[in-house]
Each structure stands twice: as structure tokens, then as C-alpha cells.
Amino acid sequence: MNLTLKIWRQKSRKDKGGFVEYKVSEISGHMSFLEMMDVLNEELIAKNEEPVVFDHDCREGICGSCSMFINGEAHGPDRGVTTCQLHMRKFKDGDKITIEPFRAKAFPVIKDLMVDRSSFDRIQQAGGYISVNTSGRPTDANSILIPKEDADLAMDAATCIGCGACVATCKNSSAMLFVGAKVSQYALLPQGKVEEKERVRNMVAQMDLEGFGACTNTGACEVECPKGISLDNIARMNRGFIGSWLLGE
Amino acid sequence: MSVLKSNVPEGPIKDKWTNHKNHIDLVNPANKRNIDIIVVGTGLAGGSAAATLAELGYNVKAFCYQDSPRRAHSIAAQGGINAAKNYQGDGDSVYRLFYDTVKGGDYRSREANVYRLAEVSSNIIDQCVAQGVPFAREYGGVLDNRSFGGVLVSRTFYAKGQTGQQLLLGAYSAMNRQISRGKIKMYNRHEMLDVVKIDGKARGIIARDLTTGKIERHSAHAVVIASGGYGNVYYLSTNAMGSNVTAGWKIHKKGAFFANPCFTQIHPTCIPRSGDYQSKLTLMSESLRNDGRIWVPANLEDAKAIREGKLKPTALTEEQRDYFLERRYPAFGNLVPRDVASRAAKERCDAGYGVNATGEAVYLDFKAAIKRYGTEQALIHGNHNPTDQEMTELGEKVIEEKYGNLFQMYEKIVDENPYKTPMMIYPATHYTMGGVWVDYNLMTTIPGCYCIGEANFSDHGANRLGASALMQGLADGYFVLPYTIGDYLSHDIRTGEIPTDSAEFIEAEKQVREKLEFFVNNEGKHSVDYYHKRLGKIMWDKCGMSRNEKGLKEAIQEIKELRADFWKNVIVPGKVEDMNPELEKAGRVADFLELGELFAKDALERNESCGGHFREESVVMDGEQVGEALRNDKEYAYVSAWEYKGEPSDAVLHKEELEFKDIELKQRSYK
Numbered sequence: 001m002n003l004t005l006k007i008w009r010q011k012s013r014k015d016k017g018g019f020v021e022y023k024v025s026e027i028s029g030h031m032s033f034l035e036m037m038d039v040l041n042e043e044l045i046a047k048n049e050e051p052v053v054f055d056h057d058c059r060e061g062i063c064g065s066c067s068m069f070i071n072g073e074a075h076g077p078d079r080g081v082t083t084c085q086l087h088m089r090k091f092k093d094g095d096k097i098t099i100e101p102f103r104a105k106a107f108p109v110i111k112d113l114m115v116d117r118s119s120f121d122r123i124q125q126a127g128g129y130i131s132v133n134t135s136g137r138p139t140d141a142n143s144i145l146i147p148k149e150d151a152d153l154a155m156d157a158a159t160c161i162g163c164g165a166c167v168a169t170c171k172n173s174s175a176m177l178f179v180g181a182k183v184s185q186y187a188l189l190p191q192g193k194v195e196e197k198e199r200v201r202n203m204v205a206q207m208d209l210e211g212f213g214a215c216t217n218t219g220a221c222e223v224e225c226p227k228g229i230s231l232d233n234i235a236r237m238n239r240g241f242i243g244s245w246l247l248g249e
Numbered sequence: 250m251s252v253l254k255s256n257v258p259e260g261p262i263k264d265k266w267t268n269h270k271n272h273i274d275l276v277n278p279a280n281k282r283n284i285d286i287i288v289v290g291t292g293l294a295g296g297s298a299a300a301t302l303a304e305l306g307y308n309v310k311a312f313c314y315q316d317s318p319r320r321a322h323s324i325a326a327q328g329g330i331n332a333a334k335n336y337q338g339d340g341d342s343v344y345r346l347f348y349d350t351v352k353g354g355d356y357r358s359r360e361a362n363v364y365r366l367a368e369v370s371s372n373i374i375d376q377c378v379a380q381g382v383p384f385a386r387e388y389g390g391v392l393d394n395r396s397f398g399g400v401l402v403s404r405t406f407y408a409k410g411q412t413g414q415q416l417l418l419g420a421y422s423a424m425n426r427q428i429s430r431g432k433i434k435m436y437n438r439h440e441m442l443d444v445v446k447i448d449g450k451a452r453g454i455i456a457r458d459l460t461t462g463k464i465e466r467h468s469a470h471a472v473v474i475a476s477g478g479y480g481n482v483y484y485l486s487t488n489a490m491g492s493n494v495t496a497g498w499k500i501h502k503k504g505a506f507f508a509n510p511c512f513t514q515i516h517p518t519c520i521p522r523s524g525d526y527q528s529k530l531t532l533m534s535e536s537l538r539n540d541g542r543i544w545v546p547a548n549l550e551d552a553k554a555i556r557e558g559k560l561k562p563t564a565l566t567e568e569q570r571d572y573f574l575e576r577r578y579p580a581f582g583n584l585v586p587r588d589v590a591s592r593a594a595k596e597r598c599d600a601g602y603g604v605n606a607t608g609e610a611v612y613l614d615f616k617a618a619i620k621r622y623g624t625e626q627a628l629i630h631g632n633h634n635p636t637d638q639e640m641t642e643l644g645e646k647v648i649e650e651k652y653g654n655l656f657q658m659y660e661k662i663v664d665e666n667p668y669k670t671p672m673m674i675y676p677a678t679h680y681t682m683g684g685v686w687v688d689y690n691l692m693t694t695i696p697g698c699y700c701i702g703e704a705n706f707s708d709h710g711a712n713r714l715g716a717s718a719l720m721q722g723l724a725d726g727y728f729v730l731p732y733t734i735g736d737y738l739s740h741d742i743r744t745g746e747i748p749t750d751s752a753e754f755i756e757a758e759k760q761v762r763e764k765l766e767f768f769v770n771n772e773g774k775h776s777v778d779y780y781h782k783r784l785g786k787i788m789w790d791k792c793g794m795s796r797n798e799k800g801l802k803e804a805i806q807e808i809k810e811l812r813a814d815f816w817k818n819v820i821v822p823g824k825v826e827d828m829n830p831e832l833e834k835a836g837r838v839a840d841f842l843e844l845g846e847l848f849a850k851d852a853l854e855r856n857e858s859c860g861g862h863f864r865e866e867s868v869v870m871d872g873e874q875v876g877e878a879l880r881n882d883k884e885y886a887y888v889s890a891w892e893y894k895g896e897p898s899d900a901v902l903h904k905e906e907l908e909f910k911d912i913e914l915k916q917r918s919y920k
Contacts, residue, residue, distance in 0.1 A: 012827075028523075028524060028526065029664075030523040030524060030664070031524075031526055032528070032662075034528065035526050035527070035528050038526065038528055038778075039526060042776055042778065044822075045776040045820060045822055045831065046776065046820075048820065048822050049822060050822045050823050051822065051830070051831060053828060053830055055316060056490060057315060057320060057322070057489040057490055057491050058320075058322060058324065058325050058489045058490075059489070059490055059528060059529045059531075060325055060487075060529075060531050060532075060658075061658075062324050062325050062411070062414055063315070063320040063322070063324050063325065063489060064319070064320060065315065065316065065320055078661075080657075081661060085658075085661055085662070087661065087662070087664070089664060110460055110828055111827075111828045114828070116316070116460075117316060117317070118316070118317070118437065120317070121317050121318075121319075121425070121435075121437070124421075124422070124425045125425040125426075125428050125429040126429065128422055128425055129380075129381075129422035129423065129425050129426045130379070130380055130381045130422070131426060132379045132380060133304050134297065134300050134301045134304060134376055134380075134423050134727050135301050135304050135305060135727070135731055137372075137375075138375045138376055138378075138379035139375065139379075140375055141334070141374045141375045141377075141378040141392055142336060142391050142392055144378060145389070145390030145391065146386055146390050147386075147390055148386045148387065148388050148390065151383055151384070151385070151386040152386075154381075154383040155383040155385075155408055155409060155415075158383050158408075158415060158418065159409075159411065159414075161414075162317070162319060185381065185383065186381055189381050189383065191378070191379060191380070191381045192381050
């Protein structure tokens with residue numbers, strides 16, 4: 001198929017940026033979206049022009065690097081996949097595809113479609129861990145019994161790949177789904193109970209500091225999340241957060 | 250004369266590690282504050298090492314090329330992690346895990362290292378559970394296990410099909426705790442481009458900030474390389490796009506020996522290539538072979554008709570199918586080890602029986618399993634006379650519960666429903682057992698430079714068993730390196746901070762800068778990928794699943810020529826001092842073009858078949874095993890450690906003879 005690509009090009013964080021149109025031809029439906037981008041970039045390099053910069057690494061939907069906003073949707077029109085797993089058979093000959101970076105105040109553009117998501121790292125550094133030394137000698141793993149349902153729920157929350165699609169999708173650029181998932185994973189496990197209050201307060205405080213917006217329960221994040229992270233995690237975080245103040249120390 | 254000292258402690262194998270820990274020098278807590286350690290790579294090995302070293306009190310500087318340490322490629326590991334817990338009471342033990350790993354590696358690993366790995370394996374699970382890793386559990390609340398990779402016990406711990414992700418997030422959380430305390434200084438989007446040696450010791454690195462393009466000097470008292478494997482030398486592999494050999498290759502060029510580069514694992518169950526635009530290959534968990542039957546058409550005409558889209562696989566009768574693994578290996582059938590399954594699939598495709606448009610695919614069929622489970626489920630539900638449709642529906646439900654996410658992934662990529670038509674699979678490069686040579690302390694032949702995880706060579710011999718990569722990465726990082734590095738650093742407590750304005754740093758930076766400037770100024774005509782794809786094709790055709798003298802000699806020559814052409818005609822747009830992904834790729838491919846040649850040279854030198862390395866000249870000539878791989882313990886029971894001498898072809902071989910005192914050497918048989 002032959003396609004027209006309308007791609008956001010921006011030289012640096014300070015540059016204003018704008019859309020540039022490109023044409024690609026003979027695109028196979030079996031190609032992944034990023035392989036289609038490779039075709040475009042090879043053509044640009046052959047002309048000694050700078051290729052379009054975008055984040056990508058594992059290309060199997062697990063590292064969370066890729067982050068394109070395609071035709072107005074994070075990771076494009078397919079459901080339950082990241083951009084690298086999106087295939088060109090979802091498009092048809094003659095389509096015009098608009099490709100933008102994930103946009104949010106807390107995700108400044110580095111170059112073209114690549115954004116800086118280090119705010120997610122800083123939220124995790126604020127409390128997204130259990131304070132246990134790796135070099136110590138913890139007790140036998142099976143001395144902590146965890147009901148299967150709790151372990152499964154914790155695992156569902158822990159599946160988050162930290163791509164930021166939730167933030168890019170949200171009209172408020174809220175990171176509540178991401179933070180809710182991390183808070184939930186630990187809140188659901190006995191190992192995480194000890195530091196529960198402190199953790200949720202610190203992570204929420206850092207989230208606000210980074211400039212993410214508030215949650216107004218539109219639920220768009222859940223729809224666009226490539227890993228199907230549930231809104232329940234936001235509710236669980238909110239309960240924990242309010243509880244941490246109501247119940248005191 | 251060998252210059253290699255493995256430094257394996259004396260004494261019985263089961264006491265070596267404990268005795269060693271009791272006798273090595275330690276650094277007192279106050280002095281640790283004065284010592285800096287650089288860790289390159291933040292996957293399971295690097296991430297766990299950085300966190301543990303910081304907890305011990307050292308100042309850690311950690312580097313990763315990704316935008317966050319959480320994205321290192323350990324994250325893509327699916328199946329699980331082995332540990333000799335014997336929770337299932339099925340007779341597992343440290344010795345059995347040790348034995349399985351040495352045997353699975355086809356007797357080309359160092360016994361003492363493998364024993365230590367098995368010994369600390371159990372501690373890893375304790376540690377990860379304490380960190381909040383959500384492993385799968387049984388209804389009683391205890392941890393669940395599954396069996397993996399054809400061993401006889403259930404010792405694999407798992408978190409759905411995302412075990413690597415969960416373990417990495419565990420290590421990442423431990424790192425975050427230390428980052429927030431200032432004990433780890435994290436350098437995201439940074440790539441190490443050289444090691445700096447002062448008075449023969451590793452004292453720092455030259456790194457490039459990938460966001461700004463600035464070249465930086467970083468000093469430390471020791472440097473730890475944890476940069477993963479070099480599978481991308483094949484261009485197409487299950488590795489991430491950015492996975493590279495650069496850190497390992499740079500230290501090799503500065504004096505670290507590179508061991509067994511030809512030991513590469515080709516994994517049998519990957520989604521086949523669909524065209525020339527393909528950028529990477531996706532693994533489907535090995536667990537699928539528990540229920541899937543592998544076959545190709547028995548007649549060449551049928552295979553041709555299928556390739557041309559004129560015939561559907563489901564139209565073929567049982568007689569028209571060749572279940573080649575079951576035919577060749579009746580005892581193990583579809584569950585033979587990875588290397589054996591891969592070679593058998595290649596043999597059929599080379600003979601013209603391959604099935605998708607490229608001719609490089611075989612079927613993995615779940616029809617029999619669906620029927621078997623369907624019948625069983627019908628009985629459980631009290632239906633003694635189910636229709637075909639009822640049976641299929643019930644059976645598909647069981648398959649969905651077991652492999653639902655994999656089937657869904659397959660359908661997204663291939664656009665075919667694997668419940669209704671057989672899956673297509675083909676082998677792909679997955680893991681590299683070879684790597685930087687290290688001694689028992691995980692130190693390379695450069696004093697103060699360590700290498701851990703997939704980047705080193707030590708534990709898997711010529712073939713790695715399933716669910717053992719995660720185990721080794723975390724064992725090295727959490728439990729081995731943090732002890733052994735203290736022995737070396739105890740001599741550095743009075744050294745003080747290493748200045749970065751010395752002649753050695755200036756010279757190293759200058760050389761890095763010159764190379765980068767060369768790339769962006771070269772008026773070439775071909776992109777970096779053009780060269781990478783060509784290299785990949787040479788490697789796959791001549792240093793892939795099956796190797797021979799003629800092909801390897803051709804490969805050496807062809808890689809040499811390709812490398813010369815690369816340095817003449819490569820084109821890299823953009824600037825050095827800017828975000829420039831093409832420039833990053835150029836440096837990595839330049840290193841692959843050197844490693845590839847050493848790889849072929851190593852494969853040529855090792856005229857035996859062992860593990861993932863199959864030499865056509867070394868096969869069983871008669872009897873039941875005719876045509877199968879033949880190991881040669883008399884002549885090749887050693888580690889090949891290569892010393893850099895300029896060109897890859899000038900590399901000098903040093904042999905570390907392998908001793909097997911606790912295990913008897915046997916030829917593998919899966920008939």
C-alpha cells in the first residue's frame with residue numbers, strides 16, 4: 001500500500017516543531033508500524049537527511065520504550081498492543097497517518113517523537129519499593145503465604161510497562177493509572193503493608209510535583225493501556241491515600 | 250603457555266564457595282564510602298549488582314543506554330527462573346541443578362562456577378519474594394512451580410509469561426531505593442564507548458550522553474560490565490534492537506579475553522520471518538512444545554502448494570504429514586533440547602519442506618492436544634458422547650488457559666488464528682553462552698574490570714537450559730560479585746578519588762571522539778543497517794545452526810571485506826553533539842563486524858560438535874545415533890579464550906582446560 005505520513009518533527013526540547021509530510025510506498029500489511037518507519041528512515045538516510053527519531057527497543061511489547069500517538073490514539077488504532085506490535089494491516093492503501101509524540105507537560109520532547117519520561121522514574125524513586133536489603137538473608141520464600149487471588153491481582157497491577165500511554169491519552173495528562181498500578185502491587189502483598197502509608201503519600205506527592213494532572217474518571221487511560229491495567233488500581237490508590245491521612249500514623 | 254588463572258578455590262566442590270567467602274579480604278563499612286564502582290548495564294545482572302553494591306556502602310555509578318533502567322532486555326524473558334528449592338518434593342537438590350546445568354551445557358562450563366550458581370539459586374527466590382515480586386502461587390498460598398526445558402523435576406518459578414519483567418522490576422525497585430538515597434548515581438541514555446586503564450587497572454570509562462551527544466569521562470576504582478549478549482551480530486534475533494556487544498568488545502580490545510564466541514543458542518520456537526523488511530524476531534515460549542506437535546508436509550509437492558497458498562495445512566491427512574522430531578527422537582519427541590529441535594527444523598526446510606512464503610517455517614500443531622483435553626473435559630463434565638464441536642470447544646478452552654497470551658500475540662503478528670490453523674515457527678538466535686572470560690571472582694583479565702550476566706561466558710557451557718539465564722544474572726549480581734569485588738577493592742582503600750584529567754583519560758576520550766567524528770563526516774553511500782543486514786546474512790548462513798570448514802573460511806573472508814567496505818562507504822547523517830540514533834548504531838555495528846570474524850575463527854578452531862555449536866565434520870558415523878552431534882572431549886574439553894592483537898584474525902588463543910571431578914562426561918542422547 002501507499003501511504004502519506006504526517007510526522008511531528010522537532011529538533012530539540014527548545015525548538016517549536018511542526019508537522020512534515022512524507023510518502024512511503026509498497027508497504028506490506030505484515031510489517032509492524034515501526035518497520036514501516038524503518039522504511040521511511042532508510043529513504044531519508046539515502047538522501048543524507050536526518051531520520052525521524054523515536055524510542056523503541058524490544059519490539060515485542062514489553063520494554064515500554066515505544067511511544068507514538070497515531071491518528072489521535074496512543075499506540076494507534078489497535079487494542080491491547082504497543083506501537084511496535086501494531087501492524088500495517090490495520091491501515092489501507094491511500095491512508096494519511098498522523099504521528100505525534102506522547103504529549104504532556106511532564107514528558108518534554110527530546111527530539112521528534114522521542115520524549116523524556118524520567119518523571120516516571122522519579123515517582124518510583126519516591127517510594128516504589130520495599131525497604132529490604134538485597135545482601136541480607138531474608139527468610140524462606142514460602143514462610144510468607146499469599147492467597148492466590150491477591151498474588152494474581154498484584155501481578156495484574158505489576159504488568160504495567162511504564163510506557164506513558166495513560167498520560168498521553170488523558171485530557172488532564174494524569175499519571176494516576178501508572179502510579180495506581182505500582183501502589184496497588186505492593187498494597188496487595190503482605191511484604192508491602194509495612195510501608196504502605198508512607199509509600200502512597202510520597203509517590204502521590206512526587207507525581208504532583210512532576211506536573212501531572214488530576215484524575216477526572218473519564219477512563220480513557222484504561223481503554224488505551226496496552227496492558228489492560230484496570231481503573232480499580234486508581235480506586236485502590238485513592239483509598240490508600242485518603243486512609244493514610246484519616247487513620248493517622 | 251596459558252596465562253589464564255581461573256582462581257577456583259581448593260577443596261571439595263560443595264565447600265569451595267563458603268571457604269572462599271570466609272577467606273577473602275573485606276572492606277570495612279567506613280572505607281566503602283571512599284570507593285566508587287561503575288556498573289554498565291542495568292538488566293538483571295547489572296541492576297542487582299548496582300543495588301547490592303550501593304547497599305553495602307560503595308558509591309555506584311550505573312549506566313544504561315535505555316531511557317530507564319527498567320527497560321533493559323532482561324524484561325523480555327518469559328518462562329521462569331530455576332532454583333533448587335525442592336518445594337515440590339520431587340528429589341531436586343543443589344547437586345541435581347548443578348548436574349543438569351553442566352550436562353545441558355554439554356560439558357563445556359566450569360564446574361566450580363556452576364556449583365556456586367546452583368548453591369545460591371535458592372536465595373534468589375527468597376530475596377525476590379521479600380522485594381514483592383508477584384510469583385505465581387497455588388491455592389494454599391505457597392509458590393507454584395513448573396517444569397521446563399526437559400529436566401526431570403519442577404524447579405521453575407514464574408510470574409505468568411513475564412518472569413523477566415517482574416524480576417527486573419524487583420531489581421529496579423532495589424536500585425530506586427538506593428538512587429533516592431544518593432548511593433547510586435543513575436546515568437540513563439548513556440553509552441559506554443571505552444574503558445580507561447591506568448597502571449594496568451580499569452579506572453573508568455568514556456561514555457556518551459545520548460541525549461546531548463556530549464562525551465564524558467567517569468572514573469571509579471572498579472568497572473563492572475553487565476551489558477548482555479551479542480545475539481544481534483546476526484541482525485535478526487530475539488534481542489532488543491539496541492542490544493549490542495560494544496561494552497564487552499571495548500574491554501576485549503583493551504586486554505580482556507573473549508571466550509567461546511561461537512557458543513550461541515538458536516531457539517526453536519520463534520515466529521518466522523515474513524519478509525526482507527523484518528527488523529527482529531519474536532520468541533514464543535518453549536512451553537508450547539509441551540502440547541504442540543511439530544511437523545512439515547511429507548511430500549515436496551504439498552510443501553510447494555502450501556508455500557504458494559494453493560493448499561491449506563489442515564487439508565493434509567496424518568499420512569501426509571511428517572512429525573520429524575517424533576520420528577527421529579522417539580524417546581524425547583517434541584521435547585528434545587533447543588539445539589536439537591532447531592537443527593532438525595532447519596534440516597527439513599533446507600530439504601525443501603518448509604512452509605511459509607519464505608520456505609523457512611515448520612508447523613506447531615495443537616489439534617491433537619485440543620482433542621485430548623476436550624475428551625478429558627467432556628468426561629469431567631459428565632458428557633460421555635461429545636460431538637466433535639463440543640470437544641473442540643472444551644479443548645480450546647484448556648489451551649487458552651495455558652497459552653492464551655501467546656496465542657493472542659501470535660495472531661496479532663501473523664494474522665492467523667492458531668486455534669484453527671497450525672502455528673508456524675522457525676529457529677532464531679536467542680542467547681549467547683560465550684562472552685568475556687572471567688575467573689571464579691568474575692574478574693576479567695584486566696585487573697579491576699569485572700563481567701557478569703549474559704555478557705560473561707562462565708556458567709552455561711555450549712548450551713543454556715531454559716529458565717537459567719535469569720538465575721545466573723541475579724546470582725552474579727546479588728550474591729557473587731558483591732562479595733568477590735571486595736577482595737580486590739580492599740587494596741584500594743587509600744587510593745582516593747581517581748582524577749579524570751590524567752593523560753590516560755584524555756587519550757581515551759580523544760580516540761572515542763575521532764571515531765564518532767569520522768562517522769558523521771564520512772561521505773558514504775550505504776546506511777548502517779545495510780551493513781548490519783549483510784553481516785547478519787553471512788553469520789546466519791555460515792555460522793548459524795550448522796557449520797563447516799569451508800563455510801567458516803568463507804565467512805571470515807566475507808566479513809573482512811564487508812568491514813573494509815563499511816569503513817569506506819557507511820553514511821551517518823546528523824552531528825556528534827546531538828541525539829543521533831544512527832551514530833549509536835554505527836558504533837555498535839562496527840564492533841559486530843569485528844566480533845563476527847572472531848566468532849567464525851573460534852567456530853573454525855573448534856572442530857567438534859557440542860551444544861549450540863554443530864560442526865558437520867563431527868557427527869556420529871554409524872549405529873543408532875548416526876548423523877547426531879559428536880563431542881570430542883579428548884581434544885576440545887577447554888574454554889577458548891581469545892586475546893586481542895589488532896585484527897580479529899590475529900587473535901591469540903589461550904586454553905583453559907576444563908576438569909570434571911564431580912561429574913562423569915557422557916555423550917548426550919535423546920533417541
